Every structure is written in C-alpha cells, then in structure tokens.
Amino acid sequence: MSVAIPIGFRLPDRYRKGDPLSRSVLVTGGNRGIGLAIARAFADAGDKVAITYRSGEPPAGFLAVKCDITDGEQVDQAYKEIEEQHGPVEVLVANAGVTKDQLLMRMSEEDFTSVVDTNLTGTFRVVKRANRGMLRAKKGRVVLISSVVGLLGSAGQANYAASKAGLVGFARSLARELGSRNITFNVVAPGFVDTDMTAVLTDEQRAGIVSQVPLGRYAQPEEIAAAVKFLASDDASYITGAVIPVDGGLGMGH
Numbered sequence: 001m002s003v004a005i006p007i008g009f010r011l012p013d014r015y016r017k018g019d020p021l022s023r024s025v026l027v028t029g030g031n032r033g034i035g036l037a038i039a040r041a042f043a044d045a046g047d048k049v050a051i052t053y054r055s056g057e058p059p060a061g062f063l064a065v066k067c068d069i070t071d072g073e074q075v076d077q078a079y080k081e082i083e084e085q086h087g088p089v090e091v092l093v094a095n096a097g098v099t100k101d102q103l104l105m106r107m108s109e110e111d112f113t114s115v116v117d118t119n120l121t122g123t124f125r126v127v128k129r130a131n132r133g134m135l136r137a138k139k140g141r142v143v144l145i146s147s148v149v150g151l152l153g154s155a156g157q158a159n160y161a162a163s164k165a166g167l168v169g170f171a172r173s174l175a176r177e178l179g180s181r182n183i184t185f186n187v188v189a190p191g192f193v194d195t196d197m198t199a200v201l202t203d204e205q206r207a208g209i210v211s212q213v214p215l216g217r218y219a220q221p222e223e224i225a226a227a228v229k230f231l232a233s234d235d236a237s238y239i240t241g242a243v244i245p246v247d248g249g250l251g252m253g254h
C-alpha cells in the first residue's frame with residue numbers, strides 16, 4: 001500500500017535520515033520525583049526510556065538499571081546494559097542529585113565533597129560516557145538538571161549551590177567543545193518542586209519560599225519535564241548552552 005505524501009510536506013530530520021522513530025533516552029534518578037516525571041514524558045512520546053535507580057523496586061514501564069553515579073564502574077556497566085537493549089543513548093537527562101544542607105561553620109568537608117561528587121562529578125561521569133555514542137552518531141541531546149539555587153545562592157546550601165552552578169559552566173564549555181558535532185548541552189534550573197527533596201522543609205520554610213515566588217506556588221515535577229522534553233525535541237535544534245529557568249519567576253534576572 002502506498003501513502004500519498006502532500007507536496008511540500010517535510011518530515012523531521014530524524015525520520016528522513018532513516019533513524020528509528022523512537023530514541024534511546026537515559027534519565028538518571030528516573031525512579032522518583034522530577035526524574036520519574038521526565039522519564040514518563042519521554043515514554044509517553046514513544047521513546048525507549050532507561051532510568052537509573054540505586055535501591056528498592058524501580059517503577060514499571062522503563063528499562064531500570066541499577067547505578068550509583070558516584071561510581072564510574074557502575075556508570076559504565078549501566079551504559080553497556082542500555083546500549084545492548086536500546087542502542088546508544090541519544091538523549092541524556094542528568095537529573096540525579098542530592099542535598100546535604102548545613103551552615104558553612106558546621107559543614108564538614110565530607111558534606112561538601114559528597115554533594116559535589118554526586119551533583120557535579122556524577123554528571124561529568126554520565127555525560128562523558130554518553131558522549132562516546134553521541135560522537136559516533138554525530139548527534140545528541142544532553143540536558144542537565146541544575147537549580148535556581150545555583151544561580152541565586154542559598155544560605156545553608158553552599159555545597160549544593162556550588163555543585164549546581166558548576167553544571168552551568170560544564171554545559172556551556174561542552175556546548176562550545178561539541179557544537180560542531182551536533183550535540184547540544186542545555187541546563188534546566190527548577191525552582192522549588194513538590195518532591196521528596198522538598199518534603200523535608202517545614203511549613204514555615206515552605207510558606208517563606210512561596211512568598212518569594214511570583215507565581216505563588218511550588219512547581220509540579222511534570223512542569224520541569226515539559227521544559228526538558230522541549231530541549232530534547234526537534235523544536236530546540238538551535239538551542240545550546242542555555243539555562244532555562246522553570247521556577248515560577250523566583251530567580252528571574254539571573
């Protein structure tokens with residue numbers, strides 16, 4: 001059966017080049033919170049989605065690979081498993097992250113280095129490994145999940161803010177280094193989002209935060225996922241090195 005294609009109709013590039021319609025997507029920390037919403041958004045669009053998890057039962061519907069991003073061996077093993085099942089990663093969302101809040105006077109060196117090792121060096125590990133396949137394919141999309149705190153700073157979060165600010169320099173350097181290879185690197189900087197990470201805040205802290213947010217509320221994880229999905233789409237083909245705030249206006253101007 002032949003299909004009549006209207007004159008002037010232009011298929012998106014990835015279809016015309018004969019690539020599979022469904023991309024190999026990896027979301028680190030895709031087992032809960034913002035990462036899970038991102039994983040669901042890609043899966044709903046028909047992509048093959050792999051997620052990392054560290055313990056417990058991962059959510060159904062994804063290729064779940066056990067991986068702690070502070071361990072380079074585990075990162076490499078996770079990629080091997082994904083490559084076998086879904087092919088090389090074409091879209092990487094480096095989402096996994098932690099907080100260990102403390103005022104500087106009481107912050108131990110371990111409090112600082114462990115947060116940086118997960119949020120910044122862990123991202124380096126997964127991005128570096130993804131790039132092998134992306135370089136070969138001469139295309140790729142990388143989205144890093146930073147935070148409004150990396151741009152504004154936050155008392156008691158010097159370790160977290162430093163790690164999240166570091167992601168901006170990291171992404172922008174790679175955008176310059178690998179732009180000619182058709183790989184884009186962008187950063188999404190969420191404000192406060194309803195997840196386990198913010199569930200530890202007291203009602204008083206929460207009210208204080210919301211009073212600073214022009215939109216007057218926390219974000220839902222799906223609102224962060226929408227921006228990530230856009231940055232990985234054909235519609236964002238000319239965007240690289242950008243920092244996209246999804247923060248209800250909290251960090252505007254930075």
Ligand SMILES: NC(=O)c1ccc[n+]([C@@H]2O[C@H](COP(=O)([O-])OP(=O)(O)OC[C@H]3O[C@@H](n4cnc5c(N)ncnc54)[C@H](OP(=O)(O)O)[C@@H]3O)[C@@H](O)[C@H]2O)c1
Binds near residue numbers: 052053098146189192
């Ligand atoms: N919630 C917010 O208000 C907010 C705002 C701005 C930015 N962010 C950022 O958004 C990202 C997701 O946050 P969330 O709110 O969804 O947090 P969450 O609910 O606490 O989830 C954190 C995720 O990161 C994973 N993870 C942590 N350390 C890891 C490691 N060493 N190796 C592999 N995975 C690891 C966790 O896996 P396990 O389940 O195995 O622990 C979990 O999937 C983080 O980077 C966070 O900094 C969050």
